Amino acid sequence: SNGRVVLVTSGGTTAPLERQTVRFLDNFSAGTRGSASAEYFLERGYRVVFFHRQFSLAPYTRHYTHATHCFMDFLEVDAPTGTIRVTDEHDRALRHNLIKYKDALSKNKLLMVPFVTVSDYLFMLRMICHQLAPLRSRVLVYLAAAVSDFYVPGGDMPSHKIQSTGTALHLTMAPVPKILRTLVREWIPDALVVSFKLETDPTLLTPKAMQALARYGHHVVIGNLLTTRKETVTF
Numbered sequence: 001s002n003g004r005v006v007l008v009t010s011g012g013t014t015a016p017l018e019r020q021t022v023r024f025l026d027n028f029s030a031g032t033r034g035s036a037s038a039e040y041f042l043e044r045g046y047r048v049v050f051f052h053r054q055f056s057l058a059p060y061t062r063h064y065t066h067a068t069h070c071f072m073d074f075l076e077v078d079a080p081t082g083t084i085r086v087t088d089e090h091d092r093a094l095r096h097n098l099i100k101y102k103d104a105l106s107k108n109k110l111l112m113v114p115f116v117t118v119s120d121y122l123f124m125l126r127m128i129c130h131q132l133a134p135l136r137s138r139v140l141v142y143l144a145a146a147v148s149d150f151y152v153p154g155g156d157m158p159s160h161k162i163q164s165t166g167t168a169l170h171l172t173m174a175p176v177p178k179i180l181r182t183l184v185r186e187w188i189p190d191a192l193v194v195s196f197k198l199e200t201d202p203t204l205l206t207p208k209a210m211q212a213l214a215r216y217g218h219h220v221v222i223g224n225l226l227t228t229r230k231e232t233v234t235f
Helices: 032-043 088-106 118-138 180-187 202-216
Strands: 005-010 014-016 024-026 047-053 075-077 084-086 110-115 139-143 192-199 220-225
Touching: 005 032, 005 118, 032 047, 032 088, 032 139, 047 118, 084 088, 110 118, 118 139, 118 180, 180 192, 180 202, 192 202, 202 220
Parallel strands: 005 047, 005 139, 047 110, 139 192, 192 220
Antiparallel strands: 014 024, 075 084
C-alpha cells in the first residue's frame, strides 16, 4: 500500500515482582489518549497499528468500556418479542461507532496488538518497528504508552509469590533501558516520531521535554501535566 501508517502505543506497562506473577507495579494509564488518537488517525486515512495494554481502552469500543455506565445500560429488551435492541437515546452514537469500527477491521485499517509487561512492550515494539521500517517516511510512530521507568530484572525476581512476613518489603529496581534514541536511529530511522512527557511539577515540564528532544533526536514531544492532561498539552 502507498498509504500512511501510524504505530500508536497506548496504555501502561507493568513491572512484575515475581516470575510467577502475583504482584506487579503498574503505570497509570487507561489508554484514553492513545485510543482516541487512533480514531482520529483512522478518520484521516491512516492505517493504524494499535499497540496497547491488554484490556485497556481501544478505538471505538472505548466509548462503552471503562465507562460510568455499564454497557447493558445502552440496551433494552422488547417485552412482547424478547428482542434486544439499543435504546433510542444511544442508538445514533452506537451505530456511528459500530460502523466505523467494523469498517476499520474489514478493510484491514486497524491492527490490534496487545502487551502487558514492560519486557513485552520493549521486545514487541522493536519487532513492530522493524516490520514497518521498509515503509520509510510513510510511517508515524506515536508513543502514547505510559512505559515503566523501573523494573526488577528477571535474574533478581523470586520464582514464587513474595511471602507476607509482617516485616517491611524492600525492593531494588533497575532503570528500564532507554530505547527511544535506538528506535529513532536504528529501528525505524525514516519515520516521524512523536513522544509524550508527563510531569506533576509544571516547572519541569518544558525543560524535560526539550531535554528529551535533544537527547533522543526525534521530532515532537508533547508535554502534559497529570492534573490537566485531558485539557491542555504543551508542544
